[in-house]
Amino acid sequence: MAGTDFDAEIRALSATMKTIGQVLDLDQMRLEIAELEDQVGSPDLWDDQENAQRITGRLSQLNGELERFTSLESRIEDLEVLVELASDEGDAESMADAQTELDRIKKSVESLEIRTLLNGEYDSREALVSIRAGAGGVDAADFAESLQRMYVRWAEQHNCPVEVYETSYAEEAGIKSTTFAVKAPYAYGTLSVEAGTHRLVRISPFDNQGRRQTSFAAVEVVPVLEQTDEVDVDENDIKVDVYRSSGPGGQSVNTTDSAVRLTHIPTGTVVSCQNEKSQLQNKAAAMIVLKAKLLALKKAEEAAHLKELKGDVQASWGDQMRNYVLNPYQVVKDLRTGHESGNPSAVFDGDLDPFLEAGIRWRRGTDKADAN
Template identity: 75%
Template sequence: MATTDFPERLKELGVTLTSIEKVLDLDAMRAEIAELQEQVGAPDLWDDQANAQRVTGRLSALQADLERVSGLRQRLDDVEVLVELGQDEGDADSLAEAEAEIAKLATAIESLEVRTLLSGEYDERDALVSIRSGAGGVDAADFAEMLQRMYTRWAERHNYAVEVYDTSYAEEAGIKSTTFAVKAPYAYGTLSVEAGTHRLVRISPFDNQGRRQTSFAAVEVVPVLEETDEIDIPDEEIRVDVYRSSGPGGQSVNTTDSAVRLTHIPTGVVVSCQNEKSQLQNKASAMVILKAKLLALKKAEERAQLDELRGDVQASWGDQMRNYVLNPYQMVKDLRTDHETGNTQAVLDGEIDDFIEAGIRWRRGQEN
């Protein structure tokens, strides 16, 4: 970066950050933080554990967001001072340090800017992610488990809580399906661009002849509902089945019939939950999942775009949105945005922010 470029680049970053601050409305954010802090200080807060978790989670997330924006503003102010001193004193080391910091700031501000693109009705909600294996046999089941690990690791990198509701294990390896919640502000808006068919190409570790195998898995993402959301399900429309929870290979992990499966008879939507020891708790969790999926279905039908929101994909040839190629070369490529990387291991370890950000920008472009 030439010395003469510093003022212009710093001005661009300042304008972008100011725009972000206006969209996020920092004054309103501070006011909500103060209100939530009062609620947290109430002696009876934990009498209602669900509400307490919502309040404390929202407070933690808002404080982190405010700290993130304030931190970027402080860093921008500091680097402006560093540039001024470096130029006044002809200090090449200071200017080199400033150049490196400006590059880091540009990346951080661009990432934060993506948040301002999440303005959908349910974007700020927690996300319910369902993954199911598709065409490809045991390799597909293994791939579904790889994707579950990828999203879990992504959440861990951001300190987001993950709660697994149900996992159906395949006989030989991997999983048939899984449903889990990612609990963080804007988790749905962020992860919704991951919905669709994912395709893996590799040398199969399950083929004794070492042949290359193509397999598929489907990812569905729906928002977690709140009590104020209007979705009423009459009891007569639900069939309830109970069964014993099981682990990998069919191993029983609970000797009582505590796992619950709910079937919504009119639509055929089926959900299950086995993460709790109590049948009542599992039924309550399963109902949360069912309501979320039915709301997604309702909204999608209203827009005549069922595949977009419900993720009703075939998980087979012709409809994939992202390819993971491990052989004969290494590459992960999103077919919608053309974003790609050769570092496949990093992606499978949860480094998917660049793909998510590209997806969010692509979606906004499609809407405009």
């Protein structure tokens, strides 16, 4: 602590905050907030509920971002005063407090800086996450369920509501697949770096000979669409199946055919929803998921075509991207960024932020390389 150059650290933080403020365009943000507040004050706002929710949601998001920025600025100013007073009085305890606050502020500024990298077309949207068990039998199904729990835990730690649309349970343990929404601004931009094939290596708890097993699970992340997004889906291209919702072990949790499965015939895209009691509600929710996946498919085709024109033969985004090794040693390692953790238990409990931040920075670097 004695060797910390607080003046230099604070100057560096202030410079970073100035850059972040320029990227966020605070003047434009305040202008948009004022315009949205005028709309919120309109007496007929809630005549159109979807539009009202969009306006109030956007206002809440912008106010939260502005508050986050101004609060950090205030903390840096307060830290400068604390360091000056502690230095003048030779107060070692206050200097220790200043060091602790400095470390916290640096972490918060780094997190806010990551936010400025989420400037893609759909990065500010909520996220739809789908997980599917791959090769590996019952271990893969168990792994898929562990990944679902990992993302839900991460969302809970960040106060992000989660809504599960559909879960297909495996016969012995785990799940075959699941789709859930993370309902928070920038959830898509943040979690999109998780898309790809995840690999688990461990001593299988389902193998009575205690052999090491390798299993796989696929993670797909797409943005939740808004009313203004243009995704044309012909009703004649959709096959609708209804069935009874079921839980673990096939136990019936619903006595009516309320669950809905939609199949988009031209692309073969299949989505299901069984979280609501009403068939109509499930169909509406499934349509949201279907449109989001069709948009993602369209964007992927456009990106693949662009890479083909540019002669890019490197592995595409979404291939195997992370290993979770529990035996013979313990490590979780991202194969794209090189970031790793020696505590798999913490990662499976939702400690994902270092992996997400490394992934976002890596993606920004690859996007720049592709643009050149």
